[in-house]
Amino acid sequence: MDKQPRKFDKELDELKKKLIHMAALAETMIDKTVRELVDRDERLAEKVPGYEEELNRLQIEIDEAALTLLATRQPVASDLRFIMAATKINGDLERIGDLAINITENVHVLAQHPPLKPLIDIPRMADLARKMVRESLEAFVGGDPLLAQSVIMTDVQVDALKEQVLRELLTYMIGDPRTIERALALILIARHLERIADHATNIAEDVIYMIQGRDVRHPRTPKERPPGLEV
Amino acid sequence: MDKQPRKFDKELDELKKKLIHMAALAETMIDKTVRELVDRDERLAEKVPGYEEELNRLQIEIDEAALTLLATRQPVASDLRFIMAATKINGDLERIGDLAINITENVHVLAQHPPLKPLIDIPRMADLARKMVRESLEAFVGGDPLLAQSVIMTDVQVDALKEQVLRELLTYMIGDPRTIERALALILIARHLERIADHATNIAEDVIYMIQGRDVRHPRTPKERPPGLEV
Numbered sequence: 001m002d003k004q005p006r007k008f009d010k011e012l013d014e015l016k017k018k019l020i021h022m023a024a025l026a027e028t029m030i031d032k033t034v035r036e037l038v039d040r041d042e043r044l045a046e047k048v049p050g051y052e053e054e055l056n057r058l059q060i061e062i063d064e065a066a067l068t069l070l071a072t073r074q075p076v077a078s079d080l081r082f083i084m085a086a087t088k089i090n091g092d093l094e095r096i097g098d099l100a101i102n103i104t105e106n107v108h109v110l111a112q113h114p115p116l117k118p119l120i121d122i123p124r125m126a127d128l129a130r131k132m133v134r135e136s137l138e139a140f141v142g143g144d145p146l147l148a149q150s151v152i153m154t155d156v157q158v159d160a161l162k163e164q165v166l167r168e169l170l171t172y173m174i175g176d177p178r179t180i181e182r183a184l185a186l187i188l189i190a191r192h193l194e195r196i197a198d199h200a201t202n203i204a205e206d207v208i209y210m211i212q213g214r215d216v217r218h219p220r221t222p223k224e225r226p227p228g229l230e231v
Numbered sequence: 232m233d234k235q236p237r238k239f240d241k242e243l244d245e246l247k248k249k250l251i252h253m254a255a256l257a258e259t260m261i262d263k264t265v266r267e268l269v270d271r272d273e274r275l276a277e278k279v280p281g282y283e284e285e286l287n288r289l290q291i292e293i294d295e296a297a298l299t300l301l302a303t304r305q306p307v308a309s310d311l312r313f314i315m316a317a318t319k320i321n322g323d324l325e326r327i328g329d330l331a332i333n334i335t336e337n338v339h340v341l342a343q344h345p346p347l348k349p350l351i352d353i354p355r356m357a358d359l360a361r362k363m364v365r366e367s368l369e370a371f372v373g374g375d376p377l378l379a380q381s382v383i384m385t386d387v388q389v390d391a392l393k394e395q396v397l398r399e400l401l402t403y404m405i406g407d408p409r410t411i412e413r414a415l416a417l418i419l420i421a422r423h424l425e426r427i428a429d430h431a432t433n434i435a436e437d438v439i440y441m442i443q444g445r446d447v448r449h450p451r452t453p454k455e456r457p458p459g460l461e462v
Contacts, residue, residue, distance in 0.1 A: 060448070067311060074305040080298060087315060088322065170411065177405045184401070184415075209294075217291070 008073050015065055015086050016141050022058045022093040023137040025051045027130045029100035030196060034126035037107045037189070038119055045104050055097035062090040078210075085210040089140060092199040096133060099192045099199075106185040106192075116172065116182040125161045125193040128154055132200035139207045148211075151204035158197040165190040239304050246296055246317050247372050253289045253324040254368040256282045258361045260331035261427060265357040268338045268420070269350055276335050286328035293321040309441075316441040320371060323430040327364060330423045330430075337416040337423075347403065347413040356392045356424040359385055363431035370438045379442075382435035389428040396421040 029051050036044040066087045069075065075083060110116075132151050139148035169183040205217045260282050267275040297318045300306065306314060341347075363382050370379035400414040436448045 056448070063315075067315060070301060070315075071307045071311055076302045080302055084294075084298060084301075084318065088318070091319065091322070170415070173404065173411050173415075174408045177408055180404050180411070181401065184404075184418075187415075217287070 008069075008075075008079075011065070011069055011073075012079065012082065015062060015069075015083070018058050018062050018065070019086060019089055019093070020137055020141060022055055022062075022090060023133055025055055025058075026093050026096040026100065026196075027133050029097055030103075030126055030130050030133070030193075033100050033103045033107060034123055034193075036104070037110065038123055040111060040115070042108070042111060045107065048100060048104050052097045052101050055094050059090045059094040063087055081210045081213070085140065085206045088206050089137075089203050092202050093133075096196050096199050099196050103189050103192045106189050109185045110182060113182050116179055116186065119186075121161050121165050121168075122186065122190055122193065125158055125165070125190060125197075128158050128161070129193050129196045129200065132158070132197050132204075136200045136203035136207065139204060140210075143207075143211055145208050145211050148204040148207040152201050155197050155201045158194055162190045162194040239300075239306075239310075242296070242300055242304075243310065243313065246293060246300075246314070249289050249293050249296070250317060250320055250324070251368055251372060253286055253293075253321060254364055256286055256289075257324050257327040257331065257427075258364050260328055261334075261357055261361050261364070261424075264331050264334045264338060265354055265424075267335070268341065269354055271342060271346070273339070273342060276338065279331060279335050283328045283332050286325050290321045290325040294318055312441045312444070316371065316437045319437050320368075320434050323433050324364075327427050327430050330427050334420050334423045337420050340416045341413060344413050347410055347417065350417075352392050352396050352399075353417065353421055353424065356389055356396070356421060356428075359389050359392075360424050360427040360431065363389075363428050363435075367431045367434035367438065370435060371441075374438075374442055376439050376442050379435040379438040383432050386428050386432045389425055393421045393425040 029048050032045045032048055036042060066083050069083055070080075073079075132154050135147055136151045138144065139151065166187055169187050172179045173183045202217075209217065260279050263276045263279055267273060297314050300314055301311075304310075363385050366378055367382045369375065370382065397418055400418050403410045404414045433448075440448065
């Protein structure tokens, strides 16, 4: 073997490692933020803004590394698709970080009021979303289309939980106007978690596209969506 | 001049045209959806789901064209940055289409109830968001960093309008529980419009990055954000 391809493989590995690091940070942000919400202990998420800054930095590093690789290595076929996927996935992971920050802000609003109800569905949504983020990156790194497919299927569960949260909290709001601000904050947290799951789904779809060259990004027509409030 | 570069320029032009077409579709979707909301005439937005399908198709076409250009032309420098920007911008435009669909679904909920209040801020948000989408693409095509910068600055106005809408509708909800479902639908529409403006801002930031090689994507630290409900 000559030296060039081995150096290139190392550069691709470096890109992978940065993306895995981004995913681990995003997962930690979701975990800490939702634990702060459940345990009502604001020290739990105090490092979350710092993680977001690290995510931003990594996103830029990955874009720069991808541009350099494209310009200097002029990759084709699967390497090219891998690098293109990396520059899309870093954007999804960065936005997951932004959403975790949004959740934190709603958690701070809730911390100023007594708890509205025991939280069950929102922590479940958070667990599923974290699993989706982790597994979408595992699918990317391992080139595993089946794992990516299972991430896409999990999104249906997250959507169903969000609908359930919305319906339940609407009932609270209508029954007692004093619950409105808290219920709205919880609805928005559920919405942010659902969007995190959507970003993990985007990543999984990019992985399948990368591996199989098949586009799975728009499988549903709008007509199949259930009617009702679109949170 | 030899033939190759001229053909390449034509291919780049083709990519530009597809992106402009996507932006025009996205703008039309926002316009029709919000006009349906204001005029309470559901025929206005009946073509919106069809436009979304066209956006999805164009997104895939642009990714495929970009991969082909990268593999066959092996561009460097500004051409490379242009193609990379195109593959990020198409994702933002496709998500703007998704958000317009989300708005439509909330508009359908509102159509089943009498109007809650005359709508002023939401149509203003829609006008600003449409302008931002159009101008971010003009900045991309014309390589105009000043126009991109003005798009980024407009986002502050959209955010302020969203806050205003939220505060006003919270007052309605607390004052009369019968308004809750409608007020929530309007809050969510405002939220979707604000996210459309965020995507236009992402596009404008990618344009500046493309032109100047300077990253403007993370100028604000989380600490600068105002406290309160993060819709």
